[in-house]
Amino acid sequence: MTQLNLNLFVYPAGHHEAAWRFRGAEPHRVLDITYYQELARRAEAATFDAVFFADGPSLPDNVRYASRFRLEPFTWLSAIAAATSHIGLIATASTTYLEPYNLARLFASLDHLSRGRAGWNIVTTGAPQAAQNFGLDEHPAHGSRYARADEFVEVVTALWDSWEDDALVIDQEAGIFADDTKIHPIDHSGERLRVRGPLNTPRIPQGRPVYVQAGSSEDGKGFAARHAEAIFTAHQTLANARDFYADVKSRVKAAGRDPGLVKVLPGISPFIGSTEAEALALREEFNELTQPEYSLHQLRHLLGIDLTGYDLDGPVPREELPTHEQRGYGSRFQVVVDIIDREQPTIRQLLHHLAGARGHWVTAGTPEQIADRMQEWFEGGAADGFNVMPPYLNGGFDVFADEVVPILRRRGLFRKEYDGSTLRSHYGLPRPASQYASRAPDGQAPTGT
Numbered sequence: 382m383t384q385l386n387l388n389l390f391v392y393p394a395g396h397h398e399a400a401w402r403f404r405g406a407e408p409h410r411v412l413d414i415t416y417y418q419e420l421a422r423r424a425e426a427a428t429f430d431a432v433f434f435a436d437g438p439s440l441p442d443n444v445r446y447a448s449r450f451r452l453e454p455f456t457w458l459s460a461i462a463a464a465t466s467h468i469g470l471i472a473t474a475s476t477t478y479l480e481p482y483n484l485a486r487l488f489a490s491l492d493h494l495s496r497g498r499a500g501w502n503i504v505t506t507g508a509p510q511a512a513q514n515f516g517l518d519e520h521p522a523h524g525s526r527y528a529r530a531d532e533f534v535e536v537v538t539a540l541w542d543s544w545e546d547d548a549l550v551i552d553q554e555a556g557i558f559a560d561d562t563k564i565h566p567i568d569h570s571g572e573r574l575r576v577r578g579p580l581n582t583p584r585i586p587q588g589r590p591v592y593v594q595a596g597s598s599e600d601g602k603g604f605a606a607r608h609a610e611a612i613f614t615a616h617q618t619l620a621n622a623r624d625f626y627a628d629v630k631s632r633v634k635a636a637g638r639d640p641g642l643v644k645v646l647p648g649i650s651p652f653i654g655s656t657e658a659e660a661l662a663l664r665e666e667f668n669e670l671t672q673p674e675y676s677l678h679q680l681r682h683l684l685g686i687d688l689t690g691y692d693l694d695g696p697v698p699r700e701e702l703p704t705h706e707q708r709g710y711g712s713r714f715q716v717v718v719d720i721i722d723r724e725q726p727t728i729r730q731l732l733h734h735l736a737g738a739r740g741h742w743v744t745a746g747t748p749e750q751i752a753d754r755m756q757e758w759f760e761g762g763a764a765d766g767f768n769v770m771p772p773y774l775n776g777g778f779d780v781f782a783d784e785v786v787p788i789l790r791r792r793g794l795f796r797k798e799y800d801g802s803t804l805r806s807h808y809g810l811p812r813p814a815s816q817y818a819s820r821a822p823d824g825q826a827p828t829g830t
């Protein structure tokens with residue numbers, strides 16, 4: 382029986398925008414590596430597939446009210462690697478604001494030092510303010526970011542393949558350290574990138590990091606169909622999640638790939654109580670800690686409209702929202718508009734709805750109820766697993782690991798122990814061969830990745 386894949390999505394202090402103010406949070410530890418090492422060890426004890434760090438090369442401009450600074454993923458995950466042995470380590474890195482050769486080296490290091498546990502959340506960076514940190518007047522347009530991302534993945538894949546598996550010889554007798562006939566320049570010269578190669582690190586334990594993707598626009602889903610082995614996504618309802626799941630799986634198949642080897646992992650942010658009333662009260666306690674200045678700023682970022690000055694207990698002015706076309710891409714925009722159309726919330730109710738996890742699925746209930754809902758999405762064709770996004774950390778994860786994981790295990794829905802030690806083995810993904818490993822009869826390296 383196929384089982385769920387579970388990642389722990391880590392945000393400093395937790396995912397709820399008011400997490401750092403909650404009585405059970407530990408905000409003074411958000412720059413203490415032992416805080417994350419303890420968390421990762423707990424997730425490993427719960428046999429989670431991976432811990433995942435989001436990232437962006439700019440400071441969100443509403444850090445006054447929430448612990449929304451950025452931890453650079455490679456350094457923090459490397460320190461977590463040293464404190465763990467099995468849990469996967471998924472780092473976000475931008476194809477827009479990094480160079481392929483540098484990114485290939487960073488992931489090569491993370492995969493070597495973790496003995497095969499690296500995953501790459503491939504983003505093009507949605508935050509336009511990042512442009513000014515790299516000398517650009519404008520953030521590159523959505524379509525051109527994805528065009529660069531496509532070429533970027535082709536280049537780094539070739540770099541990770543550029544050492545064949547048996548290139549490293551280490552023959553002290555013969556005095557041969559490496560067989561340089563099995564180390565290949567990639568000689569990439571494309572529309573946006575030129576990289577000679579080879580990489581300056583031997584092939585990594587996983588062959589390539591696990592490729593993760595999280596964009597949900599048309600460009601994003603097309604990119605996912607071509608490259609993703611895991612897809613992060615945000616959905617509020619089973620119906621929407623099921624539609625997305627069916628859509629991306631059919632796109633993967635149309636791209637000539639096996640949909641069974643692409644894991645669709647929606648986010649879930651659970652408030653857990655011994656009774657449903659207790660769980661709902663906990664969620665309300667968090668919402669009471671929210672600050673409209675922060676929440677309205679977040680809403681402006683998601684919807685492209687500033688509702689400052691509106692009566693918070695009045696309706697959302699639906700007629701003043703931009704259309705999807707005006708807003709352009711940005712899948713999270715549609716998630717929020719769907720909430721407005723489905724529930725006709727007041728502005729305050731909408732702010733509280735988004736406070737938990739920025740448009741991801743927030744749910745409150747007993748451990749049994751949370752397990753029931755996850756099982757319904759998993760067996761209902763809406764998810765292969767989940768990004769678990771605790772409202773606050775580290776305590777908010779403990780209750781999930783201690784109370785929900787045992788139920789999932791009893792139901793045969795989740796592993797009781799790891800049967801491998803790499804992220805690829807946790808996800809049930811094959812280790813890709815190097816594209817240079819077998820030369821075609823004409824001596825040319827085979828094309829494609």
Ligand SMILES: Cc1cc2nc3c(=O)[nH]c(=O)nc-3n(C[C@H](O)[C@H](O)[C@H](O)COP(=O)(O)O)c2cc1C
Nearest residue numbers: 435436506507595596597598601613614710711712
């Ligand atoms: C679970 C999840 C995590 C994400 N993490 C990041 C991130 O760390 N950095 C980032 O720039 N975008 C992140 N995103 C946003 C997407 O990667 C993507 O940038 C955004 O959806 C815009 O792409 P789209 O227009 O194709 O939807 C995340 C999305 C999801 C669902």
